[in-house]
Amino acid sequence: MSQIRFDEWVREIREAVGCECEPYDGIQNEYTIRIPAANLRDVMGILKDRFDCYHLSAITAQQHEDRPEELEVIYHFWKGEGISFVMTLPLESLVIESITPDLPGADFYERELAELYGVSFSGREEIPPLLLPDDWNQPPPFLSKKD
């Protein structure tokens, strides 16, 4: 993907979804766009329908040391080159709309985020345990939350 093509993607997503859609050049080897979490499902639809981009490599969640009150979530897609969507969620409301109705392959990635970071995914059935023990009754192990 050339920079020109990437700019076209940004413009088309911005026009079609009508959301804030800011290019971010912080991740090497990956074209990256910051979007509001509320628009993820719409952006996903544009990716599949208009750009034939359907391959989700992974979903990364992380907390930045200088922004401990929020969780950053990155959806890493690939179509010849990497293209990522970054969104932030406040710790008091870790909810994202599930993309599994459009992309069933996101199932295990969403379940991992739910278990390890306590993210809830709306629009899908209850998430059964995937990685943690059945009797796990502690807070999500990868999430740092100050009471």
Next chain:
Amino acid sequence: MRKITVPIGPQHPLLKEPLSMKLEISGERVLGGTLRLGYVHRGIEKLAQQRTYVQNVHLIERICGICSHVHTTTYCSAVEAILGIEIPPRAQYIRALMCELERIHSHLLWLGILAKHVGLDTIFMHAWHDRELVLDIMESISGGRVSHAANEIGGVRFDLDEENETLIRTNISKLHDQVSGVLDVIENEPALQARTRGVAPISTDLIRQYCMVGPIARASGLDVDLRRDDPWPPYDRLDFNVITHPDGDAWARTIVRAEETRESLHLCEAILRDLPGGDVTVRAPRKVPAGEAVTRSEAPRGEVFYYLRSDGSDQPARLKIRTPTLPALSLLPEQLSAINVADIPVVLAGIDLCIACADR
């Protein structure tokens, strides 16, 4: 007919690593099932955040006992991207050589397991015997048969000498003959065809929906290979064929992996032929400046994905790892529906499971 739930695993003779499946069975038919992972979840992503970049090379190597080298290659590439260093051309070629040797031994290991599951013990013994030739090469280069510790940040820890190169050429030449012989047998063996043809077919559409990668995707007609489509040096300078098959069944997955083994043998020869001279490492600082990078590599089972964020210290602030078995497992319940009970081992072998990779 009455429906019953059969638990398989987490410990079961069918499985080489722990995995729990609950299968709904009616008579001889499997109707569907659910999966449970995590029995070898070691929290490696979290552990990596508590170790230095250098220590992590050895931690990362232990994610998988089969494709350990491609994991460290992908990890080191991410660190090197943030550091802004380019490893010497000779190191790039040695890394790729080890990746291809790993692919050959992984595919031969898998072929042996498949053959064992369908009752072809002769092919099992041939495949695993031939695999020893590859392990001998890796041992001669690094001293390790499956954990090689060949990579370091900035290059590779071992150079090739004349003795290594002679052994590689000799063993690759033997493997050409032996892999051709095994391929000839499996292509014409009625028992193998009867057990794999038409078993658990996956359509290209399903492959796309489940974000499948590697030989499973290629066996369903999806022409994708990161070595060609998103190449890292020296694959951008190497010529090879991407093997695909239109059928999408267990037979197609067998043929794709067997043919890929042959392509990797050719790649090893090309790498040796074009091997540049010079150093095999450049000095890398222990602290990594703040930054983020994504790297992907084509492991024997498909795309390996690493995301790394540095905060300027000598330890990663975040390391995300996605291995190719994870998407394959997400499709497994779908594959296990509407098959015969006797085909369960063939379906599992066809995926080439690596649970340790998927759990991390």
